[in-house]
Amino acid sequence: MLNADQNELDKFSQLAHRWWDPNSEFKPLHDINPLRLAWIDSHAGISGKTILDVGCGGGILSESMAQRGATVTGIDLSDKALGVAKLHLLESGNKVDYQKSSAEEFSDRTPACYDVVTCMEMLEHVPNPxxxxxACSVLVKPGGHVFFSTINRNAKAYLLAVVGAEYILKMLPKxxxxxxxFIKPSELSRWAKSALLEPDELIGMTFNPLNQRYSLGHDTDVNYLLHTKKTS
Structure with missing residues (x-):
């Protein structure tokens, strides 16, 4: 059975044409991308590396990693998002190999092929994270890096990520x-260890509504990122 929620795929497919509009529903992704890109690069030194972006969507992170000198492949299950991603390459001139595939199916075809695997803002949208x-562990080379980002599960996360972001500030569609x-850091760390991925750094991402800026820090109550390394 495909590890995907069709309602989730349909939801993002309907918005796919707005993926590269920095003032659209995807504005938060554009705003946080410099932060997550710099954080990934600080750990993995992505220039010259082979990278797989799992759940790449319209390619915001994929393209930015390619701009830094990485050889990037992006996979997703949304035809419309991938179509937008490919069209944007014509405008940007960047090079990314976009393919329609699930992480599990791709891991069967290309095990241990990538120096770095990223899976950002995706785990909270699938039935079996x-x-x-x-699958990400299978895809990365021994000693390679795997990066995840998702949302914590607690009352504060519900108030800020759902009620605040979707209904009050209207930063995201309802x-x-x-x-x-939503996924607790302890759960994600446990899954990583079970998959031979050793957690290295857990860091939070917060939003300041006063200056409309995101920052990385110690607060992992809502959004957080996890860097892991493949142990063998």
Missing amino acids: ASIVS GTHDYAK
């Missing part, structure tokens, strides 16, 4: 997130 974590699919 632990399976995605396991229904973007399902609180029941």
Whole structure:
């Protein structure tokens, strides 16, 4: 059975044409991308590396990694998002190999092929996130880096990521997130260790509504990122 929620795919497919509009529903992705890109680069030194971006969507992170000198492949299950990603390459001149595939299917075809694997803002949208974590481990080379980002599951996360972001500040469309699919850092770390991925750094990402800026820091109550390394 495909590890995907068709309602989630349909939801993002309907918005795909707005992926590269920095003032659209995807504005938060544009705003956080410099932060997550710099954080990934600080750990993995991505120039010259082979990178797989799992759940690449319209390619915001994929293209930025390619701009820094990486050889990037992006996979997703949304035809419309991939179509937008490919069209944007014509405008930007960047090079990314976009393919329609699940993480699990791609891991069967290309095990241990990548220096770096990224899976950002995706785990909270799939039925079986632990399976995605396991597939990412299969895809990365021994000693390679795997990066995840997702949303914590607690009352504060519900208030800020769902009520605040979707209903009060209207930063995201209503229904973007399902609180029941949020993931505690302890759960993600446990899945990673079970997949032979050793957690290295857990860091939070917060939003300041006063200056409209995101920052990385110690607060992992809502959004957080996890860097892991493949142990063998």
